[in-house]
Amino acid sequence: IAGCSGGNDDTIVPGTNAAFAPFEYEEDGEIVGFDIDLAEEAIDRAGYEVGDWSDLKFSSLIPSLNNNDIDLIAAGMTINPDRKEQIAFTDPYWESNQSVLVQSDGDFQPEGESDLDGARVGAQKGTTGESETERLRNEGVIAEDALKRYNNYVLAVEDLEAGNVDAVVVDQPVANNFAAGRDVSVAFVIETGEQFGMGMRQDDDRIGDINDALAEIRDDGTYDDLVAEWFE
Numbered sequence: 485i486a487g488c489s490g491g492n493d494d495t496i497v498p499g500t501n502a503a504f505a506p507f508e509y510e511e512d513g514e515i516v517g518f519d520i521d522l523a524e525e526a527i528d529r530a531g532y533e534v535g536d537w538s539d540l541k542f543s544s545l546i547p548s549l550n551n552n553d554i555d556l557i558a559a560g561m562t563i564n565p566d567r568k569e570q571i572a573f574t575d576p577y578w579e580s581n582q583s584v585l586v587q588s589d590g591d592f593q594p595e596g597e598s599d600l601d602g603a604r605v606g607a608q609k610g611t612t613g614e615s616e617t618e619r620l621r622n623e624g625v626i627a628e629d630a631l632k633r634y635n636n637y638v639l640a641v642e643d644l645e646a647g648n649v650d651a652v653v654v655d656q657p658v659a660n661n662f663a664a665g666r667d668v669s670v671a672f673v674i675e676t677g678e679q680f681g682m683g684m685r686q687d688d689d690r691i692g693d694i695n696d697a698l699a700e701i702r703d704d705g706t707y708d709d710l711v712a713e714w715f716e
């Protein structure tokens with residue numbers, strides 16, 4: 485049946501990539517975060533059962549959704565034209581730019597894109613952060629072999645701390661979170677003006693119920709409570 489995972493229309497099975505705190509990450513063997521709470525609340529209020537979370541590579545989320553392995557992506561995923569050809573997005577629930585992280589005490593402290601000349605720059609595979617590094621390469625700012633891709637952002641930041649890469653491009657709130665907990669800091673911000681949405685299959689009519697639930701979650705203050713819980 486189109487639009488169903490495991491043939492069950494009452495359950496929405498969510499998927500994420502749990503290396504993107506505070507939106508989604510692992511704590512004591514559990515997947516937690518802002519997206520997790522927001523998605524569960526929306527699925528529940530829309531009248532569906534929340535299935536078991538799948539933790540997947542970010543680049544596997546869209547194929548897994550279209551394979552019916554999962555029914556909903558909640559992964560800080562930016563709404564963009566390329567993805568909109570493949571999946572449907574809920575109404576936006578977040579806005580973000582990209583931040584450039586460097587070692588806090590390192591010699592390399594770029595103040596803008598042109599200072600990345602000669603730097604090795606990392607990002608997570610399949611992300612808009614990766615697209616920004618590709619743009620910098622296409623513009624000739626960084627070299628072809630200076631672009632490093634990782635399966636997740638935690639690995640990218642660990643490689644930055646180890647000195648194997650000079651900078652990491654990652655969504656602003658996640659960069660701030662890494663900066664608060666690790667030996668990295670934000671050098672500068674690239675104003676991309678992205679919006680995050682949850683992803684569902686293009687033929688899944690349940691997206692209307694999820695959008696109604698998301699609107700209600702905003703209107704009654706639950707959204708602000710979740711922001712306060714995970715970001716402040």
Ligand code: GLN
Pocket residue numbers: 501504542559560561562563608610611612613637655678
């Ligand atoms: N917002 C970025 C994107 O959609 C990164 C998301 C992520 O790494 N979880 O590509």
